[in-house]
Amino acid sequence: MTALKGTWLAIAILLAVAAVGCGPAGWETSFEAGLSRAASERRPALVMFSSAMSPDCMEMDEEVFSDPQVQNALNSFVRVRIDYLIHNKLAKELNVRTVPTFVIFRPDRSVAGVREGKMDARSFSFFLIKYRFY
Numbered sequence: 456m457t458a459l460k461g462t463w464l465a466i467a468i469l470l471a472v473a474a475v476g477c478g479p480a481g482w483e484t485s486f487e488a489g490l491s492r493a494a495s496e497r498r499p500a501l502v503m504f505s506s507a508m509s510p511d512c513m514e515m516d517e518e519v520f521s522d523p524q525v526q527n528a529l530n531s532f533v534r535v536r537i538d539y540l541i542h543n544k545l546a547k548e549l550n551v552r553t554v555p556t557f558v559i560f561r562p563d564r565s566v567a568g569v570r571e572g573k574m575d576a577r578s579f580s581f582f583l584i585k586y587r588f589y
Contacts, residue, residue, distance in 0.1 A: 482536040486545060489535030493562050499589045500560040501532040504539045504546055509554045511573035522576035528583035532559070557582065561589040 483489035486502065493500035505512040519525055539546050539554045549558055552571065559568045567589045570582050 482534040484536060486535055486537055486542065489533050490560060490564055493533040493560065494564070496533065497562050499532050499562065499567060499586060500535055501529070501583070502535045502537065502558045502560060504542070504549075504551045504554055504556040504558070505536055506539050506554045512555050515555060515573055515579075519574065519576045519579050522580070524580045525576050525583070528580050528587065531587040532583070559586040559589070 482503070483492065489502065490500050520529075537545070539551065539556075546556075549566075549569075551558070555571075555573060557570045558566060561567050568582070568586045574582065
C-alpha cells in the first residue's frame with residue numbers, strides 16, 4: 456500500500472511540473488494569454504513546445520537560456536512555454552513533431568518562423584534576431 460501511494464505521489468509531482476512548465480522565469484504558460492499579450496504589446500511571441508522529461512529541453516534551460524546574448528534577444532518577445540504532451544492538439548495543428556520546437560508568432564497570430572530541436576546559444580540568438588521584427 457505504501458509503495459502504491461509513493462507511485463501516485465511521483466505521478467502527481469510529474470504532472471504538476473509538466474503543467475506549470477519547468478522553464479526559465481518570465482515565460483507565460485498559457486498559449487492564449489501569451490498571444491493576447493503579444494498582440495496588445497505589438498510584439499512577436501516565441502512559443503516553445505517542451506517537455507519536462509526531455510534532455511534537450513533541460514539542456515537548453517541550463518546552457519542556452521542563461522546566456523546573456525540569448526537573454527538580451529529574448530527581451531524582444533513575449534515568451535510562452537507549453538508542454539507538448541498536455542497541449543498535443545495544438546502541437547498537431549502547428550505540425551510540431553519534436554521537442555523543443557520554437558514557433559514565432561507575429562502580433563496578428565500568423566506564424567513568422569519555426570525551428571525544431573536543440574540549439575546552442577549562438578544559433579538560438581541568430582534565430583531570435585532573424586524574427587524579432589517579424
